[in-house]
Amino acid sequence: MFELPEVVTLVRQMNDTLPGKTIRRGQLGNSPHKFVWYNRSHEEFERLAAGKTVGQARSRGRWLFLPLEPGYLLLMGEWGGKTLYHSSGAKVPAKYHLYITFEDGSFLTAMTQMWGAMELYQQGEEQNRQYVQGMKTTPVEPEFTLEYFLGLIDELAGGEKRSAKALLTQNQIIPGLGNAIAQDILFRARLHPRHPIADLDPEQRSTLYRAIVETVTEAIDRGGRYDEVDLFGQPGGYVRLMDRNALGRPCPACGGEVVKIQYLGGACYLCPSCQG
Numbered sequence: 001m002f003e004l005p006e007v008v009t010l011v012r013q014m015n016d017t018l019p020g021k022t023i024r025r026g027q028l029g030n031s032p033h034k035f036v037w038y039n040r041s042h043e044e045f046e047r048l049a050a051g052k053t054v055g056q057a058r059s060r061g062r063w064l065f066l067p068l069e070p071g072y073l074l075l076m077g078e079w080g081g082k083t084l085y086h087s088s089g090a091k092v093p094a095k096y097h098l099y100i101t102f103e104d105g106s107f108l109t110a111m112t113q114m115w116g117a118m119e120l121y122q123q124g125e126e127q128n129r130q131y132v133q134g135m136k137t138t139p140v141e142p143e144f145t146l147e148y149f150l151g152l153i154d155e156l157a158g159g160e161k162r163s164a165k166a167l168l169t170q171n172q173i174i175p176g177l178g179n180a181i182a183q184d185i186l187f188r189a190r191l192h193p194r195h196p197i198a199d200l201d202p203e204q205r206s207t208l209y210r211a212i213v214e215t216v217t218e219a220i221d222r223g224g225r226y227d228e229v230d231l232f233g234q235p236g237g238y239v240r241l242m243d244r245n246a247l248g249r250p251c252p253a254c255g256g257e258v259v260k261i262q263y264l265g266g267a268c269y270l271c272p273s274c275q276g
């Protein structure tokens with residue numbers, strides 16, 4: 001599934017490619033999938049998309065906003081798989097959840113993996129959608145300061161017990177992060193995924209903040225992670241430190257063996273000595 005760096009990469013590439021293109025035909029999926037969230041019927045989507053012109057895309061967290069002028073906006077969110085741009089004459093994928101053809105013959109397709117939203121709104125109405133409405137500050141926004149982060153931890157530490165992994169992956173507390181990037185953040189911060197956030201001392205809190213910002217920045221600079229593909233079908237350049245390929249190998253910091261544990265809905269890869 002895409003996390004913030006992959007979505008930022010898609011936005012950048014869309015903005016190099018799509019603005020000004022006019023839609024000849026917009027279609028929803030030909031491959032039924034009950035976990036793809038649509039808010040329009042096939043007919044309605046097709047009718048509303050036709051003739052619209054693509055504006056400048058933007059993103060927040062795992063959500064991508066693509067204006068279709070005049071007056072509409074395509075919202076893609078919490079998705080993964082392949083969102084691809086194709087030149088005129090390229091072969092159309094056999095299966096897709098979204099297929100938008102432009103007047104110049106080029107086209108955009110999306111085929112998500114597990115789930116995902118592909119919705120069309122009148123501009124402004126997308127802000128009322130669940131998960132978009134009330135979204136907290138994301139790690140690439142200027143408001144995501146150390147002060148903000150420390151306040152967030154204080155606020156959360158007073159409530160139910162929450163672990164470091166839960167902070168990074170649950171309930172969009174820090175929107176845009178997910179299971180994949182969280183592993184590297186925890187490694188850089190030298191924290192065990194189960195470490196209760198209420199127990200973090202001030203230095204650990206600052207270290208975790210820096211690990212979030214640095215990991216996200218590096219993954220964006222490298223065009224997303226290597227096990228996802230970008231708008232042109234190319235893998236990203238960010239190679240994760242802690243993932244299944246690291247299992248059984250020496251930890252990049254101490255040389256100890258990287259292990260796997262199951263925790264909070266997924267595998268975690270970690271170095272037991274660095275993240276003890």
Ligand SMILES: [Zn+2]
Nearest residue numbers: 251254271274
């Ligand atoms: Zn280590």
